[in-house]
Amino acid sequence: MHDVVIVGAGPVGLFLACELGLAGCSVVVLEREPEPGSPWRAEPLGMRGLFATSLQAFHRRGMLHPLKTASGVQDEPGVDLDADGPPPIRGGVGHFAGMVLDPADVDLAALPYRLPSPAPDFMASNLAAIESVLSERAAKLGVEIRRGVTVSGITQDDEGVLVRAGEDEYAARWGVGCDGGRSVVRRLAGFEFAGTEPRFTGYTMLVTLAEAERLRPGINLTPTGMYIRMPTEGHVGVLDFDGGAFDRSRQPTRDHLQTVLRRVSGTDVTLSEVHLASSFTDRAMQATTYRQGRVLLAGDAAHVHSPLGGQGLNTGLGDALNLGWKLAATVHGHGPNGLLDTYTRERHPVGAQVLDWTRAQAMAMLPDPHGQALQGVIRDLLGTRDGTTYVFGRLSGSSIRHDLGDEQPLVGHNAPDFRLTDGTCVGDLMQDGRGVVLDFSTDHRLREAATGRQSRLRYAAGAAKNDLGLGAVLVRPDGIVAWAADRDFGAEEFERAADRWFGPAGT
CATH class of the missing domain: 3.50.50.60 (FAD/NAD(P)-binding domain)
Structure with missing residues (x-):
């Protein structure tokens, strides 16, 4: 078994x-x-x-x-992992409803737990x-x-x-x-399994286009939907607001795909050949x-x-x-x-x-008209730093905070990549799948408490390049902060948090 x-x-x-x-x-x-x-x-x-x-x-x-x-x-050249202050956006920030965000509009100062990391903000794979x-x-x-x-x-x-x-x-x-x-x-x-029914059918296809230049590159919102002309030749995506009428169990034909693409794009583009195609909906x-x-x-x-x-x-x-x-x-x-x-x-x-x-x-x-009105409001919001920063937080996952029942602001967030003065960072310490105890105190007061759980927790002590004003942090194996304390903390606080997530010492 x-x-x-x-x-x-x-x-x-x-x-x-x-x-x-x-x-x-x-x-x-x-x-x-x-x-x-x-x-x-x-x-x-x-x-x-x-x-x-x-x-x-x-x-x-x-x-x-x-x-x-x-x-x-x-690999990105010149990434300064010891830089002071929040690092710049690396890799892009995505889009909301086809409206692409500008990385320059993200207010980095509004992201208090953002520290330099080898991991970029976005990567296509x-x-x-x-x-x-x-x-x-x-x-x-x-x-x-x-x-x-x-x-x-x-x-x-x-x-x-x-x-x-x-x-x-x-x-x-x-x-x-x-x-x-x-x-x-x-x-x-x-x-x-519960939720809502779809409003559109989406299509992704690899095709030969007779008049490819008639389709604008990138994401294009139109009065009848959206189409995307990808950088790869012949790779096209379409959203058709048909109430999700096209059944995914059916294979879309060339004529069907051409009709939908022409209607959504407002062009008379011709699909000479369809190599691969599939459909999806926004059923949630x-x-x-x-x-x-x-x-x-x-x-x-x-x-x-x-x-x-x-x-x-x-x-x-x-x-x-x-x-x-x-x-x-x-x-x-x-x-x-x-x-x-x-x-x-x-x-x-x-x-x-x-x-x-x-x-x-x-x-x-x-x-x-309702969708167009809403889109206008969102464009105005994305034209502000607060609006772009909010959407970036949602897309990147940096705004996700699990409710762990602790009012300390960092608890429940994905751990920042704290870097000790010897160059060791949180990412280096987590490769064996254990949780991590970061003890920034000068007397290393958590060493004994952490040792009793060394099969489940890895202990690391020392000053950090930027400790965000904290005295110690407990990071779960999934990278979520389970406990954090200011510089004037007691070991008993850590014991309670460690018992909750990793069990009593010695078990």
């Missing part, structure tokens, strides 16, 4: 498998597709945007450089590159990946789960569905809970929405990062009571916010 069976070998399932493998769990991943490669996962159709929190996660597990290499991204890096990592950690496996049944009891695929059965103590928006695990395990649905007994959901299996703003992959990776260490602690028996229940409690609100974020963008793009 394995500790965990994961259904789905996309980025979310593989990242979760790596987290569990790093913590010493036995893991098997079941994937329906027989081979990892597909035109839909490679460049250009498989291109995705990774924002700051996701890139920091790869950095903190030692996978940022391999990811850049696999994605064809060069493709699913094939991401999955190749994670698959290689998973293999090194002893994770078993079985491809060409179609799940047909799931049962569970108080001891574990049994996943059936044809005549084969896979037994594990826990099961996790990371198998996408049409999740078989979600359906078989009886999760409730979410599982009411991410856990049913010993079965959990992560990524698109837990929440589906339109790709507007590029939040889907990043939210899913956040799910995997949050769940991984909690499930591992539960498997090994040292997780505090109720630890696994905090997964839904913390990540469900984040998923709900993302669904609303994409719904708001769809409304602002409606090709009617």
